[in-house]
Each structure stands twice: as structure tokens, then as C-alpha cells.
Amino acid sequence: MRLVVCFLSLLAVFGPAECGNVLVWFTEGSHWINLKIVLEALIDRGHDVTVLVPDASLFMQAKESDRFSYQPFNVSLSAQDVEDSFEDFLHFSMYEMEHLNLLQIHIKFYQLFSKDLDLSLKYCDGVLKSSELMDKLQHGKFDVMLTDPIYPCSEAVAEKLNIPFIYTLRFSIAHTFERLCGQMPAPPSFVPGVMSKLTDKMSFTERIINMLFYVSQDALAISLWKKIDNYYTEYFGRPTSFCEMMGKADIWLIRTYWDFEFPRPFLPNIKFVGGLHCTPAKPLPKDVEEFVQSSGDDGIVVFSLGSMIDKLDKDRSNMIASALAQIPQKVLWRYGGEKPDTLGENTRIYKWIPQNDLLGHPKTRAFITHGGTNGIYEAIYHGVPMVGIPLFADQPDNLAHMKAKGAAVVMDFNRMQIQDLVDGLNAVINDPSYKENAMRLSRIHHDRPVKPLDESVFWIEFVMRNKGAKHLRVEAHNLTWYQYHCLDVFAFLITILTVVLYIFFKMCKYLIMCCCFRSKRKSKKE
Amino acid sequence: MRLVVCFLSLLAVFGPAECGNVLVWFTEGSHWINLKIVLEALIDRGHDVTVLVPDASLFMQAKESDRFSYQPFNVSLSAQDVEDSFEDFLHFSMYEMEHLNLLQIHIKFYQLFSKDLDLSLKYCDGVLKSSELMDKLQHGKFDVMLTDPIYPCSEAVAEKLNIPFIYTLRFSIAHTFERLCGQMPAPPSFVPGVMSKLTDKMSFTERIINMLFYVSQDALAISLWKKIDNYYTEYFGRPTSFCEMMGKADIWLIRTYWDFEFPRPFLPNIKFVGGLHCTPAKPLPKDVEEFVQSSGDDGIVVFSLGSMIDKLDKDRSNMIASALAQIPQKVLWRYGGEKPDTLGENTRIYKWIPQNDLLGHPKTRAFITHGGTNGIYEAIYHGVPMVGIPLFADQPDNLAHMKAKGAAVVMDFNRMQIQDLVDGLNAVINDPSYKENAMRLSRIHHDRPVKPLDESVFWIEFVMRNKGAKHLRVEAHNLTWYQYHCLDVFAFLITILTVVLYIFFKMCKYLIMCCCFRSKRKSKKE
Numbered sequence A, B: 001m002r003l004v005v006c007f008l009s010l011l012a013v014f015g016p017a018e019c020g021n022v023l024v025w026f027t028e029g030s031h032w033i034n035l036k037i038v039l040e041a042l043i044d045r046g047h048d049v050t051v052l053v054p055d056a057s058l059f060m061q062a063k064e065s066d067r068f069s070y071q072p073f074n075v076s077l078s079a080q081d082v083e084d085s086f087e088d089f090l091h092f093s094m095y096e097m098e099h100l101n102l103l104q105i106h107i108k109f110y111q112l113f114s115k116d117l118d119l120s121l122k123y124c125d126g127v128l129k130s131s132e133l134m135d136k137l138q139h140g141k142f143d144v145m146l147t148d149p150i151y152p153c154s155e156a157v158a159e160k161l162n163i164p165f166i167y168t169l170r171f172s173i174a175h176t177f178e179r180l181c182g183q184m185p186a187p188p189s190f191v192p193g194v195m196s197k198l199t200d201k202m203s204f205t206e207r208i209i210n211m212l213f214y215v216s217q218d219a220l221a222i223s224l225w226k227k228i229d230n231y232y233t234e235y236f237g238r239p240t241s242f243c244e245m246m247g248k249a250d251i252w253l254i255r256t257y258w259d260f261e262f263p264r265p266f267l268p269n270i271k272f273v274g275g276l277h278c279t280p281a282k283p284l285p286k287d288v289e290e291f292v293q294s295s296g297d298d299g300i301v302v303f304s305l306g307s308m309i310d311k312l313d314k315d316r317s318n319m320i321a322s323a324l325a326q327i328p329q330k331v332l333w334r335y336g337g338e339k340p341d342t343l344g345e346n347t348r349i350y351k352w353i354p355q356n357d358l359l360g361h362p363k364t365r366a367f368i369t370h371g372g373t374n375g376i377y378e379a380i381y382h383g384v385p386m387v388g389i390p391l392f393a394d395q396p397d398n399l400a401h402m403k404a405k406g407a408a409v410v411m412d413f414n415r416m417q418i419q420d421l422v423d424g425l426n427a428v429i430n431d432p433s434y435k436e437n438a439m440r441l442s443r444i445h446h447d448r449p450v451k452p453l454d455e456s457v458f459w460i461e462f463v464m465r466n467k468g469a470k471h472l473r474v475e476a477h478n479l480t481w482y483q484y485h486c487l488d489v490f491a492f493l494i495t496i497l498t499v500v501l502y503i504f505f506k507m508c509k510y511l512i513m514c515c516c517f518r519s520k521r522k523s524k525k526e
Helices: A002-014 A030-044 A077-098 A102-126 A131-139 A153-159 A173-181 A202-236 A242-246 A287-295 A313-323 A353-358 A374-383 A394-402 A417-428 A432-446 A452-466 A489-526 B003-016 B029-044 B077-099 B104-126 B130-140 B154-161 B171-179 B204-236 B244-246 B286-293 B314-325 B355-359 B373-382 B393-404 B418-430 B433-444 B454-466 B487-525
Strands: A019-026 A047-054 A069-073 A146-148 A165-169 A253-254 A271-273 A300-304 A330-333 A347-350 A366-367 A386-388 A408-410 B020-023 B048-054 B069-073 B145-148 B166-168 B251-254 B270-272 B300-304 B331-335 B346-348 B364-369 B386-388 B408-410
Touching: A019 A030, A030 A047, A030 A146, A030 A165, A030 A452, A047 A102, A047 B069, A069 A102, A069 A131, A069 B251, A077 A102, A102 A131, A102 A153, A102 A202, A131 A153, A146 A153, A146 A452, A146 B373, A153 A165, A153 A242, A165 A173, A165 A452, A173 A202, A173 A242, A202 A242, A202 B487, A253 A452, A253 A489, A271 A452, A287 A330, A300 A353, A313 A347, A313 A417, A353 A366, A353 A374, A374 A394, A374 A432, A386 A394, A386 A417, A386 B270, A394 A408, A394 B003, A394 B077, A417 A432, A452 B408, A489 B204, B020 B029, B029 B048, B029 B145, B029 B166, B029 B373, B048 B104, B069 B104, B069 B130, B077 B104, B104 B130, B104 B154, B104 B204, B145 B154, B145 B454, B154 B166, B154 B204, B154 B244, B166 B171, B166 B454, B171 B204, B171 B244, B204 B244, B244 B433, B270 B454, B286 B331, B314 B346, B314 B418, B355 B364, B355 B373, B364 B373, B364 B418, B373 B393, B373 B433, B386 B393, B386 B418, B393 B408, B408 B418, B418 B433
Parallel strands: A019 A047, A019 A146, A047 A069, A146 A165, A165 A253, A253 A271, A300 A330, A300 A366, A330 A347, A366 A386, A386 A408, B020 B048, B020 B145, B048 B069, B145 B166, B166 B251, B251 B270, B300 B331, B300 B364, B331 B346, B364 B386, B386 B408
Antiparallel strands: none
């Protein structure tokens, strides 16, 4: 029966192919939310999907879907340890960071990442060092491994199982993964490092900042990766580099597109599949629809700070509620905290909102967002202008993109006052340029030859069909850094040129001396 | 009626869109053969296509199809002048070049290209300086201009008409167009210059050769383009750079793909659509099919030196015929010269052959080809191994690609002997690796999310729908060369570092001196 489903479903989109076994490395948070969409699509097309889930996971629960085969593994961590680590990041990004200088931020980030990496390596232990589990995986005859590289070790599992692997990646800071390991060129003069909050149009000072950002992030990454290098070297019993192993990925599915990204160089095995989770809006629940319709011509504002932030402190929630009370639109606010005292009559609080369906509603005028990529892509998909309140991770950078493209205004979470939020909302709702730009991005998003989810599925199946995609892998992987930049060639050519010039000048000098000597002798004789 | 055709045909592939007016710049030879396929597809989808044709054209004749609107223009040249220029190139590449050293080749190429450019600028005169024609084009309300940039001036016409334009490009020597004008990164360490005959796996010496090839070709191109700069500057009445104007192209449709290319970096507005002209094989004419079937299990060999070379000198044709007579396969040879005396019974000469249908025939064992891209792509499409006899232009380089990918052996046209050709044919027919590699390339060719012709049409229509594709254009276009390479940033940082180090050492010196002075005074006192 499975074979029939497989055959029919594959035929429907790209013609006949074989159904396969997909192994999926665990991930967390919005990364998992996005990855699930691809896995569901693979299952719809008849493939078997097995997801590795640690017993200490915040987001991946076996209960979520019985369509995947979950393969649990043990880690010497509790879910609380993971949550604590995440809370440390959050607290630092949202509250501490702004009081520190650049060097202090850098040191603190190193400490946080280093601690996080120690936790990650315990997950590696849970899989790689469990001979029972590795045996089981070996016998699972997987065709491909799909993995979000924010947690390491999937590449080592793929190497051990001798199967090709595909990354699905939102970002690495300053593109360190893609540049240093994937060999993607990214000239710092017009490719702003992810998290730098810069755009592709940089002043001289900004280009200096971007360059220093690249250099500092590279140094940070390389020093952190040493831990993984040592882990891999010990595990495989031979000198093994994490970054080199990452470079073996057959395909990099990047979860953005040119509606969001500034145009930049890339490689044949990098595919931009941003917005793959977006779908047309479905009808709203009756009570929500009634509230939306009650907004009349003013329309509604949708407000969410994402799946990670459920509550705010009292002052901040009161400040935001006061601002929302001042606009003529009705507001739907996804919020898990106490009802703010200043909540206006136009604002309703919900524990959960059908965000995509609301953004796709014709009455929606604006989206107040923390700037997570999933939410931004839903806004782009439906052409809704944004008011950004970025909190942590890539959110400030994401919103810098939307601001540069004229589809958002951005607030400072720690400094914004009531009037700032009111002004921001009035701007994106009443200045038509924001809506026009959001609609332009929406057109770019929709107007592409293959839908992003179909493209993701295509390349995963391509790797399964062809046992990899080595024909897309640049030869740069086999060059040293000085060979890549032709420094050895330059050194050779400069040496040759110097020698030739030296001999030339020596000969000239000799000839001049000869002439002088002769003319002297001649004049002496005379 | 046209609107109905348009609506229905557009709906069939990519959903609804508006039909548009496409203006096409003239081109010649195999470039025109390939371009016509795209134009036919555009007409099938209901667009109006107007092709500019000079009265001195070798290939583009109004008779060819009445589906296009031909817009003739006058040039102060005869078809003979064009043919003579082409013959000069051909003769030099095929017979003279091998007797010259690198510097002489370089000088001769400069002279040939310079002469050719003078002819090309006469075509520009024919369009740009004919106010009557320019007025007519202005009133034609074109949505996009489609052009193969081997002949300049299309970009100036598009600028004058204020319409977006798209390049369809097979290659420029050492990627000069794409790199210098399109801002495509191409590190010489692993991106071999087109026409260098190098692969992506280069030894130290080869990397030196590649670097020198890039530098010399850049110098050649830049000095040649000065002529066009002057022409444009005079025409527009303001300083105008040909290369900068090329950089305004919205999309670059490159007529290759990763079945042929070595993987290398590219940009969001570069689309690889190689093999768009390939189609499944149709049944052969009855007499040809009978001859093919008479080959039994040995099968057939298809032989053509392309649309440009119809005849060979007697010695060479006899040599080739002798070699062909020695293989057990039947041979179908497209040849317009006299029947060679040594022609074997297994070989039949045809003025014209249905090349694609023959290459797609199950009895075909090998393809003897001059290595034109169109022919190579037909062989890739059908998975046929090749014996290459490259003659001129990109042919030696194309075949170097096929050889590196294990799907061809390559002969030297001027030096090959009977046994070389026999050995070459026996190798590709009897060593299974050649067939396997040809089939591997064929799989890569077919296994992509969008067919190349559909992808070409999609991006042409995208530009028409959206009045350009500026969201895919990298900011590198607005940087100087030293900004692009961050040389100003490096200079600044090095200066700062030097000043800081200088002050630091000065202070150290001062402190040491102070200490010494104190201790001396102390000891003096004591």
C-alpha cells in the first residue's frame, strides 16, 4: 500500500522516483516548527521519516505527530538544563547586552556559546556513543539525513552511517557556516554579516564595522569549533575537522529568499527556500472573525512576540497596552501573561492566535512582531507591513532587512515609549509606502518558478535518487585558504617579477658602467 | 483572439499573467539557432516577438519564420564583409594559431577582435543612429529586450527605449562580461577561465596559467571596450561605460548547466538554462532508419562538425574517412564536401542529418563532434559519449569539460592520425565508463526542478510582469574595485594599527627610559 501511495504521490509533482528513508536530526523551537512542514511533505509523498529526539527536548515531543517515526535517545541532561541555557541567552540578549561594550559582549557571547556547545556535545554522546542506537540506525538503511546545523554532530552521524546529508539552515552568525565550511563567497563590502543589522548599502564606517564583525565572528567560531574537532577526532580515531565535515553537505536549504535577503553571491548547492511554511489564510474561528469584522474600515492589527516569549514584565505590558489603546484599529494580541491594567477596549488578548490566517485577512493593516523569520515570512506572504519589536538572536537583523526594504518600522524593546509605538503603528498603517513595499515583497515571494516547499522536497529527493549531489560541490573545498585566494600564485609571480627586474637593472647598471668606462678610457686616450 | 491564446497559454504553465511585446537584438550562427527556440516558446505563450535583423546577416533571414515580426535595419556592410570577418577568425583558430607563441596569439586576437568590433559598431549605427527606426521602436511599447551580448549595443537601445533587458549568453572569454560587468565572483583558484581548456582541479602551474589568462583577457577586454565606451559617450552625450551599462541587465540566462559546468559561485540574477533546445528524439526518415537498423548490435556513430564547417581539405577528409572505415559501427556523417576516396562501406555522407533524433536513437554508440555547445547538449540530453574534434572558439574548452567529466576523448584536428581517431572511437564505444559518465550527465541534465526552456520563459515573463528584476541585482555594482575588495577598509585598519603600535612602542620606550633614568639617579645618590 505504501508503495502505491509513494508511486502516485511522486508522480503527481515531479514524475516517478523511489520512496526513501529519511533520518532527521533533532532541533528546537521555531527551527522545529519549520522543519516539520518539510517532513510532513515528505511523508505525503510516501517517504518514511525517522526523527531523532532526545529525552531532554523542549519542543520535539513524540505526541506531536504519529506520522513520523520518533527515535528517542538518552542524554545526561534534563529539560530544565536546556531551558536554563536558553533563558541565559534570552536574558543576556534582551536585558544585559545593552549595558556592555563590544569586547564585553564578545566575551559573554563566547562564554554562552561555549556552555551551549558543552550541552550540545552531550546530545552527540547520546547518539554517537550509544552503540545500540548506532547499530539500529545502521540497519535502518537511511537514504539521506536532514538536519538543522544549529546543533552539531549530525554530520558525524551521517559520516558514520555513510549516507549523504542535507542542511536546512536559517542562518549562522556572519555566515560562518556557509562561508568557512560551505565555501560560499561573501565579500564584506556588500554582504552584511547576519546579526550585524547592516544592509547591503554600507557607508565606509559600516564597511569597517562589517569587516571587523566578520573577523571577530570567524575568530569566535574557529575557537569554539576546536571543541567539536577534538570530539570528532577522538570519536573517529583520526584527525577530523567539524568544518570540513560540514562542507560535505550535499545541499544547503537556506530558509530565506530574495524577498528577505539582500542579493549576494551563492553556490550551486545552496537553495533558497524561504517561506516554505506559508499557506493561504483559512477562515477564522467565529468569535475571532466577529471581532475582526467589528473593526470596520479601520481594520485590525495582529500582535505576537513569537513562540518563545509568552509574558512581559508589568511595566512593559502596561506601556504596550496603553499604546495599543490609542489607535483606531482593533488589536489581537497573543499574550500569556496577566491582563495589563491599561488594556484598551479595542485590544483583545489571546493565549494563541491563528497568526497566518489573521495576517491573510483582508482587514489586517499591520503586524507587530518580534521579527522571527517564520512570522516575517507570513507577513511577506500576505503583504502586511510590520512594526518590529526585536528581542534576541536574529530578530534585530531580520527586522533591519524589512526596514531597509521599506516594509517595517523598528522599535527598541528596552527604550520604546508609548508614543513611539503609536507613531510606528500610525506610520505603517497610514503611509501607503509601507503597504506598497510589503506587497512588492509579497509579489517577489510568490513569483518564482518553483514553490519553496516543492523545491525543498525536490532537492531532498534528488539526493536520495542520486546518492548525493557531488556535481554541485565546488572544488574550493579541496584548496587551502592561501590557494583559494591565489596567494601562492601571487607570491610566485611577484618573486619572478622581482628576479627579472633585478637582473634587468643589474644588466642596465653593468651596461652603463661599461659605457662610462669606455668613454673615460677614450677621453683619457684623447 | 490573441488575448485568449495568451491567457490560456500562460495559465497552462505558470498561472495568469499579461502577454507582452519582446524586442530581440540580432545574433548569428548557433547563437541564433538557440535563441529561436526561446522566441518560439514566447510566441506559443501569446507574446509578440520583434527581431531586429540587419540586411547583412548570414543566418537571420526573414524567410525563416513568419511567426516573428522581423524589423530590418540597414548597415553599411555586405554579407560578404561579415563572412570574411568570420573566415579570418576561423582560419586563424584552425590553422595559424598553433604556429604562434602566446604573445603573438594575444596580439593577433586583439587585432581580430578589434576589427570585428569595428564591424559591430556599424550595426549599432544601423539602429541607434536611425532616428526613423528608433522612433518606430519607441512607439512599439516593448516590455523587454532579449539579447545575446556577443554583439554590443543592445544595452544602449534598451537604455534609450527605457525598457529592461535580459542577456542570453553562452560565454565570454574568461567570464569577462559576467565578472567585470555582471559582478559575478570567479576565484581563479578553482574557476577556470572559459577558453583556457583548464578544469576546476588545477595544479599550481595551471593556477598560474589561469591567473595570467584572467589578467590578460581582462586587459584585452578593457582596452577593446574603450571603443564602445567612446561610441556610447558620443551617442548619449554623457560619459557612458559599456561595462556599466551591461551591468544593468536584469537577468543573465546562461546557456549551460551543472551537467556541463564545473560548480562555481554565481549571483541571484544568473540563471543556468543549458540544453533548452533539446527535445526527445523523433522517428528518423525511412531510409536513415533502415541504414541505422542495418548496423545490428554494433550500432551507429553520428558525425558532424557543426553548422559552420561544411567542408574539409582532401587530405583531412580522406584521413577521417579511412579511420571511420576501420570501425564495425555504421557511420552517418554530415558533410558538404566531395566524397572522400577512402570512404568505407560502413559510412554514409549526408548534406544534413536529423542530429538530435539520431543521438536519441537506441543504436547510437558515439558522437563525433566539433564540440559546439548545442551539439554537446544534445549528446548530454541523450547520454551519448563523444569523440571531440574541436576547431575554434569555445569548442576546445567545451570538450575539455566533457573530457574532465569522463564523457569524451578529444582529438587534435591538425595533428590527429587515422589510428588516433580509431582508438578514440573504440575507447568511447567499448570502455563502459564513457557511456556511464554520459548517462550520469544525462541524469543531472534531466533531474532539475524546472525544464531549462520553461525557466528561460519564466524569467523573461517575470521581467515583463515586474518591469525588471532589480531585487536580484547585487550592490557590488555601486562599488569601486577597491571598495569591492575592501582595500580602503584594510588601508584604514592597517593605518590605525600602525599608529596604535607606534604610540604604544613610543610610550614603552619613554617608560623604560624613565625607569633607567630613575634607577641611575638612585644609584648615583647611593
